[in-house]
Each structure stands twice: as structure tokens, then as C-alpha cells.
Amino acid sequence: MKSQFLLDTTITYLNHGSFGACPKPIFDAFQRFQLELETDPTDFIVKRQPNYLKTARESLAKFVGCEAQDLFFTSNPTFAINVIMRNIKLNPGDEILSTNHEYGAMDRTWNFYCKKSGAKYIRQNISLPVTSKEQIIEEFWKGYNGNTKVVFLNQMSSATALIFPVKEICDRAKELGLITIIDGAHVPGHIDLNLTELNPDYYTGTLHKWMLAPKGSSFLYVKKEWQNDLEPLVVSWGYESVAPGESQFLDYHELQGTRDISAFLCTPNVVEFLEKNDWKTVSKNCKQIVLNNYQRFCDLLNTEPIAPITGEFLGQMASIPVNTNKPAELKNLLYNQYKIQVPVMSLNDGFYIRYSINAYNSQADLDRLYNALEEIISTTDLIKV
The missing domain is CATH 3.40.640.10 (Type I PLP-dependent aspartate aminotransferase-like (Major domain))
Structure with a gap:
């Protein structure tokens, strides 16, 4: 399914929630309408x-x-x-x-x-x-x-x-x-x-x-x-x-x-x-990956889940609390050094690393994020654990 999307393959893309990502067949239809308009x-x-x-x-x-x-x-x-x-x-x-x-x-x-x-x-x-x-x-x-x-x-x-x-x-x-x-x-x-x-x-x-x-x-x-x-x-x-x-x-x-x-x-x-790609099943599998990894990231960052780790509260994205005073620097480091596109969100007095999982993602993508955060914790002061 990853080949169906136009995303840069050199980037680990974990930010579907912000702006989405359009598969090639849909984007082709979009451009056909634009071409028909211009003709x-x-x-x-x-x-x-x-x-x-x-x-x-x-x-x-x-x-x-x-x-x-x-x-x-x-x-x-x-x-x-x-x-x-x-x-x-x-x-x-x-x-x-x-x-x-x-x-x-x-x-x-x-x-x-x-x-x-x-x-x-x-x-x-x-x-x-x-x-x-x-x-x-x-x-x-x-x-x-x-x-x-x-x-x-x-x-x-x-x-x-x-x-x-x-x-x-x-x-x-x-x-x-x-x-x-x-x-x-x-x-x-x-x-x-x-x-x-x-x-x-x-x-x-x-x-x-x-x-x-x-x-x-x-x-x-x-x-x-x-x-x-x-x-x-x-x-x-x-x-x-x-x-x-x-x-x-x-x-x-x-x-x-x-x-x-x-x-x-x-x-x-x-x-x-x-419908053709049975997206209900795709979505169900993605949601399971989200749930499977939530506690793991909380343990790494030494924070607590913000809700029960169930489908009642979580879908295909999850926000992990992170103790940082430099959210922008953390986000930029993850992108510039590790080629991981993931937002560090702020709400009220807290910060959260929010990962999204869609059909083009796999467990390996979250493993890359985990390894990157582990290294950042040991080599910088951006995250306090």
C-alpha cells in the first residue's frame, strides 16, 4: 500500500493527522478534473x-x-x-x-x-x-x-x-x-x-x-x-x-x-x-498498531497515558506526553537528523508527541521513532525523563 502514496520515501511520515496524504489513484482523478476544467x-x-x-x-x-x-x-x-x-x-x-x-x-x-x-x-x-x-x-x-x-x-x-x-x-x-x-x-x-x-x-x-x-x-x-x-x-x-x-x-x-x-x-x-481497498480493515489494523505501542512510548519517556489505552479513546493516532521545554527544537531535530515527520503538540500546559498510523506505515516506522527518542534522551537535554 505504501507504493500507492506520493509521500517522500526518505521520510518516516507519522503525521497523517495534520494534513492527510492522497493516494495516487485519487490524485490522478483530481488532476483529470483540473485538466478537464482547463481544456x-x-x-x-x-x-x-x-x-x-x-x-x-x-x-x-x-x-x-x-x-x-x-x-x-x-x-x-x-x-x-x-x-x-x-x-x-x-x-x-x-x-x-x-x-x-x-x-x-x-x-x-x-x-x-x-x-x-x-x-x-x-x-x-x-x-x-x-x-x-x-x-x-x-x-x-x-x-x-x-x-x-x-x-x-x-x-x-x-x-x-x-x-x-x-x-x-x-x-x-x-x-x-x-x-x-x-x-x-x-x-x-x-x-x-x-x-x-x-x-x-x-x-x-x-x-x-x-x-x-x-x-x-x-x-x-x-x-x-x-x-x-x-x-x-x-x-x-x-x-x-x-x-x-x-x-x-x-x-x-x-x-x-x-x-x-x-x-x-x-x-x-x-x-x-x-471501498475497493477494504479500508475498514486497513483502519482496524492501523488502530491496533497505535494501541500496541502507546504504553511502550510512555515507558520510554517516563510519562503516563492520558486515557485508557482502548479503542474507546484512541483511533489511528495517539499523543504521548513528553517532558520538554523545547518542543520546536525536538520536532526539528526529529525531522532534520532522523528524517521523521512527527508533530510535538502543545495543549494547555502540556506537550505531546503525536504519531499517526495509516496504510503506508508499519511497526518499523514506530521503531525508528522509538530509537530516535532513545538516542535523544541519552545525548541531549531536550527530553527529561
């Missing part, structure tokens, strides 16, 4: 692209478990959350309940909104180590009060790579009459996702991470009751269209002038590749 831009954009986009949306909707009319493509989850942020109507003093495990760009988006609106963004503390799903739920709802109007939660944390119990939290939020917004950037193609069963008000996820799509392919799902009130982040031809399509919701958010959306259009090729 006759007018005919492609005006006549062919709408049908291609509809087919892509239908393919994605089936994959994530919702109706095709309830989502549209975006370049990334940050764009998607900004669409929501510009439409949420909160009053001064109203609160958005979140956690202190959210992605930095999302924190910045809501802080921006709160400065403008007078609302408050509550980063409820979820303490580490996590001992159970019930602990997360209990700690999260300690941040709730009569001013809480919105729940915003990542389904998988970027820095800690932990899976959060979003189904239980969404269900409770509905009972309380709260709006639910879920950041599932790491979820599609990684862990099971059925949006109809999860039932959030808003959900965003990427295709270019664990679904292996080309860069710049994500989506925003919106429950029907919110769709007609969702104004576009970019006003263009779809607004008050002279030739309305199947829904105002899609017109407003899909038709945004001239842009290359080839990454969106090859979604059927993405789904076909995953």
Missing part, C-alpha cells in the same frame, strides 16, 4: 460542474449518513465554522460551552465572535488523564448554566488525539434546548460516523485527512431547521439566484464564482478507493 473552462463550469458536484455530494452524504441536500463542500473546517459563527445570533452574556481540548483555530474563531457579540466562550476543563467516558461528560456539564445557549465540541481532539463522547453530549444538549456544533475534522474515514444517528445541528469534517482526498476538501452539514436562516459567508451568484436550484441552502453556499473545486468533485473516486 474548456466555460463548458466545464457552466454545464458539467453542477452535475459533477451533485454526484460528489450524493456520494459523500451516503458515506457520512445523511441526505445529500443537507451538506455542502468547504475548503476546510475553519471555513465551515466561520459560516456558522457569522450566523449564530447570541446576546451579551450568552455562553458557548466548549472544552479546553479544542483546535486553536476554532478557539480563535469563537474568541473573535465573542469580542463582537458580547457572548462568552467557556473552555470547560477536561482533566488529564481521562479515566472514563463518564468523567468527560460529568466535567463537561459542570460548565453549563442558564446562560448556556450553544455546545461546541470536537469529536476528536487534535492535540491529544482523544475521542470525545459527542453522542451522549449531543443527546443531553437536545434535552436542554441547546444548539450543537460538532467539529469532526478527524472523523470521516477514521471512526464510524452516521450524522442521522448523531443528530447535531451543525457538523463539519474533512475529506483530505482520513478519507485521503486531495487537500482542501471538507464539508458542512446543517440540520434542515437551520438551513434557510444560514446566510453565505461569501455572497455570490447563488444569492437570490435568477436560476434557482434544488434548494436555497445549496444555492447560497455552493455557487461562489470562479474557483477550482476539483478536490470536491473527486469524492466518488475517494469513496471508491476506500
